[in-house]
Amino acid sequence: MALMSLDVTRRSASTSAAPSVRSGAIPDVAKLIDVSRCIGCKACQAACMEWNDLRDEVGTNLGTLQNPQDLTDRSWTVMRFYEQEVGDRGLQWLIVKDGCLHCEDPGCLRACPAPGAIVQYANGIVDFQQDRCIGCGYCQTGCPFDVPRFSARDQKAYKCTLCSDRVAVGLEPACVKTCPTQALSFGSKADMRDLADERVRELRERGLGQAAIYDPAGVKGTHVVYVLPHGDPGLYRLPAKPEVSPLVAFWRGGVAKTLGVLTMVGVVVAGIFHYMKVGPMEVDEHEEGRRP
Amino acid sequence: MRPMENVPAGPALLTRYTHAERLTHWAVAVAYVALFLSGLAMFHPFFYWTSALFGGGPFMRVIHPFLGATFAVLFYAYALRLVRDNLLVPSDRRWLAGMFRYMNKKGAEIPVEGKYNAGQKLMYWSMVVVIALLLVTGLLMWRPYFAPGVPIPLRRLANAIHAAMAFVMFVGIGIHVYAAYWTKGSIRAMTRGTVTRAWARFHHPGWYAKVAGKDAP
Secondary structure, three states, rough: OOOOOOOOOEEEEOOOOOOOOOOOOOOOOOEEEEEOOOOOHHHHHHHHHHHHHOOOOOOOOOOOOOOOOOOOOOOOOOEEEEEEEOOOOOOEEEEEEOOOOOOOHHHHHHOOOOOOOOEEOOOOOOOHHHHHOOOOOHHHHOOOOOEEEOOOOOOOOOOOOOOOOHHHOOOOOHHHHHHOOOOEEEEEHHHHHHHHHHHHHHHHHHOOOOOOEEEHHHHOEEEEEEEEEEOHHHHHOOOOOEEEEEEEHHHOHHHHHHHHHHHHHHHHHHHHHHHHHHHHHHOOOOOOOOOO | OOOOOOHOOOOOOOEOOOOOHHHHHHHHHHHHHHHHHHHHHOOOHHHHHHHHHHHHHHHHHHHHHHHHHHHHHHHHHHHHHHOHHHHOOOOOHHHHHOHHHHHHHHOOOOOOOOOHHHHHHHHHHHHHHHHHHHHHHHHOOOOOOOOHHOOOHHHHHHHHHHHHHHHHHHHHHHHHHHHHHHHHHHHHHHHHEEHHHHHHHHHHHHHHHHHHHHHOO
């Protein structure tokens, strides 16, 4: 069930409007991830596990701090560690908190064929409703950031909820609550953009002239915003211009769906009309099938 | 041979499809209907109710690819039996040129050389290709067995092709079903296995000449 203390503004695979009578009073929210302040302590990973009651399989140490190696159905956020040559600044150790970016225009929601299995709340959070998930994997094709993961136990998709249950009662997400360096902040999208601007200004004053905000316009902005000290998203393995793939947009879009339905109706109507106008092709048995 | 009371008075009947061919055809048909209904639920929310026929959304999603694999095996087993009769011959071009006149009863059907007319042959080959595409793209998107190993851009392409081909197939099967209903005597061929001599002489004179001797009582 979607959290009914939060308005739903969009539902996957729905032909009617989502219940949204309370809309208007709820501001957009956002989480700000300031990469320049992150020390890679992974307290956010632990907090996420704890609040969401998730316990992933214990993996193996592959000689890197990154653990687990990737997002999973039970690891909704992962600190990624990159040793990266950055121009004349030399070798940099980049730490990127990975997880759902909560797109304003969510590709997962557009691709999902199960009514109400993916919803977007009025505050912008994109949430999976696992009780409605059918396990098809379309959300993975819709997502430009490779975020949704399937559970081998129940074949349902999981990802960061931005702690929608906490946000609904006025709390900040668990990762933000626990972050010891204020690398993570949470608030209204407008406030977070202001804070991001401020952080970028500070970074530029400190000599990081390329510092930039990552709030990609291709998905109409995200509700998880990054401050990237070296600017170029590629250094942080973030797509430079993420968008919902045109293939997904077309195939799951209104035009293709309407064309499909019209095709089916067309075939049936054409058959009926032809039969009514031309009539059946019969063979005169008494004429012994002689050609007319 | 069927008991004679089911047979119209007059000439004896010719066998057009054996028991095995008819049973395979109808197995393919049943699988197709189930496949189409289950797939439709994932195409448009307007049709999501069809998932109820398969025990709800999650089970529909599980069963659809298994139905598809079964369908493909049955279809190609059947298609293999028919391949020789569906090879295109020069006279097929003439048949196609007169097809629309024939469909509108504006002119006689161009005499058919073999067991199938050119329209049937083109349907055969288009289904052979379309079902191959559906099979390959379906395998690429089959969770949890194959899809996790397929790069996501390829899955996007597979999804789109799968949906497009499903509609090409709907049109093809629609024409196939209607043509069978329109051409009186055809459905009998695929249900009871036999056609009348008059029907054979009229629709497939070449085939009639070949089998009439053999099948004569």
